[in-house]
Amino acid sequence: xxxxxILEISPGATIQDQGRTGWLRYGVTSSGAMDGHALAEGQAxxxxxxxxxxxxxxxxGGKFRAIKGLWIATSGAEMALSVNGGAVAWRRSLRLEPGDxxxxxxxxxxxxxxxxxxxxxxxxxxxxxxxxHWRAEIGHRPExxxxxxxxxxxxxxxxxxxxxxxYFGAREIRFLRGPQTDLFDxxxxxxxxxxxxxxxxxxxxxGMRLTSASGPVQTKVGRTIASDSINPGDIQITGxxxxxxxxxxxxxxxxxxxxxxxxxxxxxxxxxIAAGEAFRLRQVTRxxxxxALSDYRKDLNGxxxxxxxxxxxxxxxxxxxxxxxxxxxLRGDEDERx
Amino acid sequence: xxxxxxxxxxxxxxxxxxxxxxxxxxxEFGQTYDPVVNHAVLGFDAALVGNLPAGVIETVPSFRSxxxxxxxxxxxxERLHEFLQQRLEATAWYSAVPPETGKNWVLPVVYGGDExxxxxxxxDLCGLREDQVADxxxxxxxxxxxLGFAPGLAYLGQLPxxxxxxxxxxxxxxxxxxxxxxxxxxxxxxxxxxxxxWHQIGRTPFRGFDPAAARPFLLSPGDRVRxxxxxxxxxxxxxxxxxxxxxxx
Numbered sequence: 104x105x106x107x108x109i110l111e112i113s114p115g116a117t118i119q120d121q122g123r124t125g126w127l128r129y130g131v132t133s134s135g136a137m138d139g140h141a142l143a144e145g146q147a148x149x150x151x152x153x154x155x156x157x158x159x160x161x162x163x164g165g166k167f168r169a170i171k172g173l174w175i176a177t178s179g180a181e182m183a184l185s186v187n188g189g190a191v192a193w194r195r196s197l198r199l200e201p202g203d204x205x206x207x208x209x210x211x212x213x214x215x216x217x218x219x220x221x222x223x224x225x226x227x228x229x230x231x232x233x234x235x236h237w238r239a240e241i242g243h244r245p246e247x248x249x250x251x252x253x254x255x256x257x258x259x260x261x262x263x264x265x266x267x268x269x270y271f272g273a274r275e276i277r278f279l280r281g282p283q284t285d286l287f288d289x290x291x292x293x294x295x296x297x298x299x300x301x302x303x304x305x306x307x308x309x310g311m312r313l314t315s316a317s318g319p320v321q322t323k324v325g326r327t328i329a330s331d332s333i334n335p336g337d338i339q340i341t342g343x344x345x346x347x348x349x350x351x352x353x354x355x356x357x358x359x360x361x362x363x364x365x366x367x368x369x370x371x372x373x374x375x376i377a378a379g380e381a382f383r384l385r386q387v388t389r390x391x392x393x394x395a396l397s398d399y400r401k402d403l404n405g406x407x408x409x410x411x412x413x414x415x416x417x418x419x420x421x422x423x424x425x426x427x428x429x430x431x432x433l434r435g436d437e438d439e440r441x
Numbered sequence: 442x443x444x445x446x447x448x449x450x451x452x453x454x455x456x457x458x459x460x461x462x463x464x465x466x467x468x469e470f471g472q473t474y475d476p477v478v479n480h481a482v483l484g485f486d487a488a489l490v491g492n493l494p495a496g497v498i499e500t501v502p503s504f505r506s507x508x509x510x511x512x513x514x515x516x517x518x519e520r521l522h523e524f525l526q527q528r529l530e531a532t533a534w535y536s537a538v539p540p541e542t543g544k545n546w547v548l549p550v551v552y553g554g555d556e557x558x559x560x561x562x563x564x565d566l567c568g569l570r571e572d573q574v575a576d577x578x579x580x581x582x583x584x585x586x587x588l589g590f591a592p593g594l595a596y597l598g599q600l601p602x603x604x605x606x607x608x609x610x611x612x613x614x615x616x617x618x619x620x621x622x623x624x625x626x627x628x629x630x631x632x633x634x635x636x637x638x639w640h641q642i643g644r645t646p647f648r649g650f651d652p653a654a655a656r657p658f659l660l661s662p663g664d665r666v667r668x669x670x671x672x673x674x675x676x677x678x679x680x681x682x683x684x685x686x687x688x689x690x
Contacts, residue, residue: 129658282459332508356589364462392463
């Protein structure tokens with residue numbers, strides 16, 4: 104069996120694809136990669152389909168061993184990466200030989216990092232997706248000791264890389280008014296929008312708890328309303344006035360008033376803001392948010408054209424003559440040992 | 442209008458369309474839970490399903506609204522807004538008879554004891570004797586008003602006025618799948634373990650969610666449910682998703 108053996112894995116690691124749609128009416132939220140841009144980067148690096156499944160890490164990765172030859176790629180938050188003890192750059196694809204040990208360490212920047220395999224992980228499909236929804240007990244839960252099945256490896260890969268996207272370290276996130284914004288006084292909304300918002304330690308795939316420099320956020324109506332459907336990026340204000348941004352694994356409905364929502368195009372930037380870091384919201388019109396979404400999609404669609412072969416810098420190579428200047432090009436046998 | 446209390450008479454105004462983020466329109470029929478509002482919601486949603494323009498991702502009925510999620514790059518907001526507005530105006534949704542697709546369920550419940558740790562507390566809050574709680578709770582046919590919060594979790598309305606009790610001050614970190622939970626004249630039936638502030642008065646062996654089943658979710662909004670008191674030994678003999686539970690009307 105081809106696959107990736109999990110020797111160690113950090114808490115919060117999940118299998119993610121683009122998530123599941125069509126089940127919200129039964130209470131199942133989409134899940135899917137927290138950073139959809141990073142997911143698309145991995146697919147571009149490996150020539151995967153848009154919906155192939157990857158391993159998602161939160162802050163730290165784990166240790167893995169290739170059972171057979173395997174093409175992998177990394178994306179999202181840059182994490183310390185090594186193969187058989189030697190450091191490897193992030194956001195590129197590379198070939199693992201049978202028995203190779205890969206270690207994914209701590210995030211240097213951002214929160215969610217991804218480990219992709221060519222053809223995607225072949226874990227159980229539930230309700231049309233492989234996405235792990237931990238709280239709902241849906242999808243595969245990766246744990247040490249398991250072998251994650253991978254697709255048969257096809258030939259023709261070569262090491263590719265992508266530049267770091269521009270959304271890491273965002274200090275401004277676009278905000279839209281929502282159906283319940285009127286439940287807050289104009290003054291309260293203005294203060295909230297003007298305030299520095301700090302990301303708290305209590306954050307996961309369900310939501311991000313924020314601390315507003317303007318203090319707890321007061322509603323006009325009290326602490327709860329009749330439960331209603333929640334969109335990803337909605338900012339609910341809990342009973343003690345704490346803003347919480349609800350994300351991929353949120354409950355599908357809730358009764359806390361929501362002051363507004365995050366523009367869809369900015370969700371990758373938002374989720375990559377680490378605990379302790381701060382940002383501000385900038386209110387935009389729905390039209391502006393849709394324009395931003397259009398730009399975001401164009402960016403995603405352009406990734407496959409943006410990947411470039413890894414060209415090794417001669418300064419980094421001890422024995423220049425022993426290397427191919429463009430990795431992988433001269434070898435044609437990589438995939439035949441599977 | 443007291444929005445703290447989902448049971449006060451609600452505004453049954455004309456439904457309103459509101460943008461909800463950049464990928465959804467909320468069709469809001471009311472602000473609170475009211476069976477008449479919910480009836481309109483379910484009728485409107487049922488009429489939409491199967492008749493939606495390309496670009497709509499899914500529709501989600503709740504107590505008081507239908508959320509229409511769409512891709513604004515595939516379907517312009519203005520076009521969807523106009524489509525939904527026309528649908529709203531085409532029918533008097535508050536008085537419309539929804540299609541008779543709802544199923545009737547009889548679900549066995551073990552009330553009290555380990556399966557209903559808060560039954561005595563609920564009896565006290567409702568002004569009932571402990572032995573009256575199960576009888577009263579099982580006496581009325583309830584309607585699935587919405588599914589949500591967690592997979593397959595059903596909100597059922599509506600119990601008599603004396604069940605207008607607040608949620609508990611403390612959150613129970615986990616109640617099991619099948620817990621029968623009550624507050625604010627509603628019954629909540631989780632299909633997976635959840636944390637909750639609601640009072641647990643019993644537990645049913647019925648499971649409305651099985652991801653591996655051909656039909657993963659058994660309950661739908663609009664279905665009618667009657668609970669039937671039973672004992673632990675009898676409950677243990679039931680198949681969690683057996684078809685017998687679908688009672689003939």
